Amino acid sequence: MKKVVTIAGSDSSGGAGIQADIKTMMAHGVFAMSAITALTAQNTTGVYDVLEATPEFVGEQIDCIFNDIRPDAVKIGMVSNIGIIEKIAEKLKEHQAENIVVDPVMVSTSGCALMSPDAQETLVTKLLPLADIITPNIPEAECLCGFEIKSTEDMVRAARMIGENLKGGVLIKGGHLTETADDLLYVNGECIWYRGERVDNPNTHGTGCTLSSAIASNLALGYDMKTSVKNAKEYITGALKDGLDLGKGSGPLNHAYRITGK
Numbered sequence: 644m645k646k647v648v649t650i651a652g653s654d655s656s657g658g659a660g661i662q663a664d665i666k667t668m669m670a671h672g673v674f675a676m677s678a679i680t681a682l683t684a685q686n687t688t689g690v691y692d693v694l695e696a697t698p699e700f701v702g703e704q705i706d707c708i709f710n711d712i713r714p715d716a717v718k719i720g721m722v723s724n725i726g727i728i729e730k731i732a733e734k735l736k737e738h739q740a741e742n743i744v745v746d747p748v749m750v751s752t753s754g755c756a757l758m759s760p761d762a763q764e765t766l767v768t769k770l771l772p773l774a775d776i777i778t779p780n781i782p783e784a785e786c787l788c789g790f791e792i793k794s795t796e797d798m799v800r801a802a803r804m805i806g807e808n809l810k811g812g813v814l815i816k817g818g819h820l821t822e823t824a825d826d827l828l829y830v831n832g833e834c835i836w837y838r839g840e841r842v843d844n845p846n847t848h849g850t851g852c853t854l855s856s857a858i859a860s861n862l863a864l865g866y867d868m869k870t871s872v873k874n875a876k877e878y879i880t881g882a883l884k885d886g887l888d889l890g891k892g893s894g895p896l897n898h899a900y901r902i903t904g905k
């Protein structure tokens with residue numbers, strides 16, 4: 644069995660973070676493990692409180708996982724401060740982790756900051772260079788490239804600029820921009836569009852977490868990067884189409900249907 648670890652924050656309402664990651668991994672038939680960076684008191688209407696783990700405790704969780712059940716892929720989500728980011732980078736290098744997917748989570752769909760502003764530079768210098776693929780949404784890509792992204796041409800320019808200094812690919816998610824929810828992968832100097840079908844569903848809580856976990860699962864299963872992104876895109880579109888409607892705000896996706904058909 645292939646194994647995948649998510650290094651991310653917990654979402655008490657089960658729609659994003661660790662919970663979305665584990666559900667997605669189960670739907671892909673891989674063994675899911677977690678190193679929790681923070682607890683959030685959160686639901687579909689917002690993030691109400693955050694309790695961060697210490698960097699040392701994040702490191703211990705990663706050691707326990709790699710020293711026993713070595714993952715075939717790693718997904719990284721919410722990493723809220725400099726100490727946690729530095730510890731994760733140190734441990735990924737120490738354990739020579741493979742198939743690293745970094746979702747540079749900065750702000751939740753509901754508008755709450757999930758990373759302290761001073762941590763962005765550490766993310767860029769220490770963690771992103773270790774990634775095989777990073778998956779920013781439009782606002783996150785804007786932070787990383789330093790200009791506004793208002794069109795598909797801007798997406799191409801941003802992906803090239805962000806990807807220039809990275810060994811891995813950059814997938815800019817178009818969920819916040821294009822009519823059609825098209826995503827753009829820039830890898831090895833090549834741009835590849837993943838044409839989406841925009842689903843009329845306001846319940847998009849956890850879409851970014853789900854997409855990055857689906858990519859990590861596909862990489863663990865042995866698919867190459869382009870195929871992994873294609874398969875993950877199909878998974879997220881299907882999960883949105885299932886049309887689950889829970890909670891008072893932007894609700895979660897239906898992974899149970901993806902797993903059991905019910």
Ligand SMILES: Nc1ncnc2c1ncn2[C@@H]1O[C@H](COP(=O)(O)OP(=O)(O)O)[C@@H](O)[C@H]1O
Pocket residue numbers: 752779780781816817818819824825826839840841842843844847849850851852854876879880883
């Ligand atoms: N309404 C939608 N219909 C179809 N796909 C969507 C929709 N909203 C987002 N997506 C897709 O979900 C994935 C996550 O995208 P996005 O919402 O941009 O990221 P994030 O959750 O990090 O803000 C992307 O593949 C994006 O194209």
Ligand SMILES: Cc1ncc(COP(=O)(O)O)c(N)n1
Pocket residue numbers: 651652653654659660661683685720721748750751752753757847848849850851852
């Ligand atoms: C613990 C945690 N991690 C990540 C997200 C971002 O997810 P989204 O942007 O889809 O709301 C979140 N809301 N909570």
